[in-house]
Amino acid sequence: MVRFLLRFVRIARTFTPFLLLFLRDRRRFLIAGGSRTVSQSEHEQRARRLRDAMLALGPTFVKIGQVLSTRPDLVPQVYAEEFVTLQDAIPAGPYREMIPALAEDVGYHSYDDFDPEPIAGGSLAQVYLASYQGEQVVVKVRRPGIKDLIETDLRIIRRIIPLTLFLAPDRFSFSLRNMADDFERIILEELDFEREARMMEEIRENFAADENDTVTIPRVYRDVSSDRVLTMGYVEGTKVTDVKELEASGHDPENVAERVADAYFTMGLEHGVYHGDPHPGNLAVDDDGRIVFYDFGMSGRFTPAMQASVVNLYLAAVNRNVDAIIDELVALGALDPDADRAAVGRVLELVIEDLEGSDEVDWQQIIDVIVGMLREFPFRIPPDVMLVLRVGSIGEGVLRQLDPEFDILAAAQSFLREHGFLRRAARIKLAEARSDLETSLWALLRLPTKLERELDAREQERVETPRALVENQRRQTRSIGYAILAAGTLVASGLVVPVSRIYATVGIVVAFGFVVLFLRSSNRQPQ
Structure with missing residues (x-):
């Protein structure tokens, strides 16, 4: 309790x-007076001071800053740009602090050799070189006491959130209500090296099943790994943004950019499990030209429903179908279902016009424009979508260092077309249309029976009405019903032709039957 209060x-x-x-x-x-104008330079100064404050408070707030750097729905761009520099800017800790985790979890003497000088360090862990059973390996060790500190900070953040909601503008409440849970899940997952090992193995197996030899994922050594220690195979490679070194080794930077993008599209849209931190230190090219991925602490999953929503969102944007765009934003959890659809639609139409008027459109520009215009609505970026945006934003920057002309949107379109996603989406839409038409056709076929029952009920109510008048009314109503059925079935048959000629033929036959019944009913004389 004392620690909690001191930290608070x-x-x-x-x-x-x-x-x-x-x-x-x-x-x-504070409680009175109008708003005041703050210059851009003053905001930049505040952003730097806020960044330094987060760094001084340690790993939890370093991670918060990193998350906020990808949340333009919550922070202005000037702050997001400053928070990007919080890339685990924590100095390395002494090796002796890491020994207890190694000794308790995997046995310190399990390794043939262990270099006490870290080759990389972050806010949550440090990375060392070692050898194990004659193989060179990389050992990632969680910083001591880091989990207790983060859990304490998370408790404090949960206490602060209600106050933040009270003070923040109403338009941010939808995002802020969800951010605490989102962040807690993200950082606790990153602390769990068991999860990271599972994700690595799954991604490695997915590429192996595809017989894809353009990607290399380090092997996990399970017998010397735990939730605090992760031992992986050492895979040497040239840093992906070291263009001169790549060229000297005989690798074409533009081709490397294409393969990195293709690997990410494959992970996200085909495998459903993907590496979520594509900054230059986590990507390399080995001697054989394969793309090497390091550090899977930030990794995510794309469910089939999310994959379908992303493809549908792309198709809706291409077709300028604003209603479909809104449907997919709701399906992804980005937009509150109770949001004013008409108002959101008007904003999205402006977004489309704005982007179409630009000479050159990139990923970050699209995100900035969409989020900037949707700020006034109950709009948020769910954690899975946030991770995708992070991959897109950071990945686009990396790819353009390899190829200044690289167009990630054109690459995405090409991938969707080459891998059949566009045809698949079209088939799904046609199947939905066929199902709707089948339902409508059966409803039409059942309509005469319903009309007959309704007429019988009316006849029972009108026992005092002359029989001839009742029969005449029944004949007229039945004739009108058959006419409606014939016309409706013919229209439905015309619509169903692109989906199935069999259904269209059946529909025409049924429509002809209704025409015959209409003619017979019209010519029948009342008794």
Whole structure:
């Protein structure tokens, strides 16, 4: 409890000055007065100070800054750009602090050799070179005490969120309500090296099943791994953004860019499990030209439903179908189902017009424009979608270092077309249309029986009405019904031709039958 209170005081003392500044931007005297104008340079200075404050508070807030750098629905662009620099900017800790985890979890003497000098370090773990059973390996060790610290910080954040909701503008409430849970899940998953090992193995097996020899995923050594220690095969490669070294080794940077993009599209849209942190330190090219992926702490899953939504969203955007775009945003959890669809539709039409008027459109520009215009609505970026946006934003920057002309949107379109996703989506739409038409046809076929029952009921109610008049009314109603059925069935048959000629033929035959019944009913004389 003492630790919790001390940590709470430190966090509150760090962020209170920033909170007061932002509140004064809305009301000059906090509870009264109009808003005040803040210059771009002042926002940049605040962003740098806020970044330094997060760095000083340690791993939890470093991760929060990294998450916020990909959340343009919550923070202005100037702050997001500054938070991007929070790439695990934590100095390496002494090796002696790592020994307990190694000794307790996998046995310190399990390795043939272990270099105590870390080759990489982050806010959550440090990475070392070692040898195991004659093989060179990489050992990732979680920082001591980091889980307790993060869990304490998460408890504090959960206490602060209600206050944040009270003070924040209403348009942010939908995003903020979900962000705490989203962030907690993300950081706890990244702390779990068992999960990281499972994701690595699954991705490795997926590429192996495809017989894809353009990608290399390091092997996991399960017998010397735990939730705090992860031992992987050492795969040497040239940093993916070291263009001169790649060219000197005989690799074409433009071809490398294409293979990196293809690997990510394959992971996300075909395998459903993907590497989520494509910054330059996590991508390399080995001597055989294969793309090497490192560090799977940030990795995600794409369910079949999400994959379908992404493809449908792309198709809807291409066809400028605003209603379909809204449907897919709701399906992805990005837009509140209760949002004003008409208002959102008008905004999306402006977004499409804005993007079509641009000479050159890139991934980041699309995200900035869409999120900027949807800020006024109950709009948020779910964690899985956020990870995809992160992959797209960081990945696009990496790919353009390899090929300044690289167009990630054109590459996505090409992938969808070459792998049959567009044909698959079209087949699904046709199948849905066929199902709707089948339902309509059966409803039409059952309609005469329903009309007959309704007429019998009416006749029972009108026992005092002359019989001749009743028969005449029944004949007229039946004739009108058959006419409607004939016309409706003919229209449905015309619509169903592109889907199935068999259904169309059946529909025409049924329509002809209704015409015959109509003629017979019309010519029949009342008794």
